[in-house]
Amino acid sequence: MGGFAYFAGKTKILEAALHREAEVLHFALVRALSESKTAQGALRRVLCAYATLWGLRTSATQLLxxxxxxxxxxxxxxxxxVREGFAMECAVLLRSSRPELSEPEAQMMxxxxxxxxxxxSVLPPALCPRVPAEELADLAMDSLAGTPHNRERHPVGDRDRAAPRLRSVKPRGWSSHPTHP
Known part of the structure; x- marks a missing residue:
């Protein structure tokens, strides 16, 4: 049985993986708060960590x-x-830099x-080129600031990476007719 003998069943393995993932999110939040001088800087760090975590193919986050x-x-x-608490902490950080927002507005944003x-961060590469976590964090920060994403401020190598676009790729076996398989 190997490593599975340690756990009472698949549910316990899943619980352990998700618990570890929650710890990683909590650690990212605590680290961002301790290493940032401003709430806005902490929020960007948290969003970058979140993007990195979701973008990992081996991450248990997708299991969540x-x-x-x-x-x-x-x-x-x-x-x-845990998920709601993480989002609420981000909303508190947002309201620190944008006090004109109400709590529900900040949470929604x-x-x-x-x-x-x-x-x-989880779109397959066939649909959208991989976007670096830093670029996703900048895009999210721009949306939270209510400003358009500025390519000049956040340069990347090629235009598609700066503004991700879905490619018109149909998986094999899909019909172009919406009612027929």
């Missing part, structure tokens, strides 16, 4: 979204609280920024 249904209800609730980072 796809496998939570297989966990006991109390563990699902705990993981939801942070959820939007985290969603953009998540989606762009």
């Amino acid at each position: 979204a796809s496998e939570m249904a297989h966990l006991p209800a109390e563990r699902q609730e705990w993981l939801e609280q 942070v959820h939007g920024a985290l969603t953009v980072v998540h989606i762009l």
Whole structure:
């Protein structure tokens, strides 16, 4: 059985992996707070760490979204609280640099920024070239600041990487007709 003998079953392996991933997010948040001089700097560091974590192909982070249904209800609730707590901490950082925002506005904006980072960091390379975590963090910060993403301020090698675009690639076996397989 090897390493599996240590765990009581697949659910326990999943719980352990997701617990470790939650610890990584918490560590990224604590580190960003301790190493940054401003709330805005801390928020950018957190977003960069989040983008890096989601972009790792070996990361258990992707399991967090796809496998939570297989966990006991109390563990699902705990993981939801971890995710919400992370987003709320980001909203507090946002409100520190943008005090005109209400708490619900800041939370909504942070959820939007985290969603953009998540989606762009997990898209298959066939659909969108890999976007560096720093570029995703800058894109998210620009959206949180209410300013358009500025390519001159955040230069990258080629235009497609600065402004990710979906390529018109159909997976093999997909029909161009929407009602027929």
